[in-house]
Every structure is written in structure tokens, then in C-alpha cells.
Amino acid sequence: MKKLTHILLALIAAMLMVLSGCNDKKKVMKRPPNLINRITLVNILAESYLIESTLQMTTPDSIGKDELARRYYKDLFDRYHITSEQFESSVAYYISEEKSAEKLLNDASALIVNKKNEMMIDNNP
DSSP states (O other), X not given: OHHHHHHHHHHHHHHHHHHHHHSOTTOOOOOOTTOOOHHHHHXXXXXXXXXXXXXXXXXXXXXXXXXXXXXXXXXXXXXXXXXXXXXXXXXXXXXXXXXXXXXXXXXXXHXXXXXHHHHHHHHOO
């Protein structure tokens, strides 16, 4: 479990660096018409971090990691009734401003840590 926590925190840190380094700090993107609300996007991002962690720890077998990723993300997007394009445009919008990007990723990180702590409490009678 400790290894998973380190992997998740490393993923979050890497995403924050990549996302904050890739945006133009002077240009805030225009709001997309199908924007996912911020709270829902935080939940989706937290789940996507868990998917990515699972994929990193999965050894290839009869089903490739690409196919497994496709299935996981299809399930995630279906549960939230969104498309991959809607997800991508919403993330691009929220990260187009540095403070918004940091808050979004910090909130997703906090959600992951809270879920991990709940799991530890549930597993310790």
C-alpha cells in the first residue's frame, strides 16, 4: 500500500509539472460548451490516477496495456456520461490558468489520499 501511495504522489507531481509547464500563463482558454463541472472533474481525475497506477503495475499478458487502458477509461467515461473529447477540453480549460490547474490537481490528490485513508481504516478493525 505504501508503494501505491508513492506512485500516486509521483504521478500527481509529474502531472502538475507537465500541466503547469505546458500552458501559456497569459492566455486563458475560452470556456468549452460542454464543460464538466470542477467537482466532477476532480473525481474523474482521481479515478484516472488510479487507472494509471493500475496500468503501471500491470504486467502484459493476453490483453495488452493499451486495450486494458481503453476499457478502464471507457468504463470511467460511461459512468460519468462524458466523452474523451469532453474530458480533454474540460481539463485543457481548467489548466489554462495556473492557479486553477494547481487547485484542480491538489483537490484530486487530496481525494486520493482521503480514499486511501478510508480504506486503511476499513481494513483495521
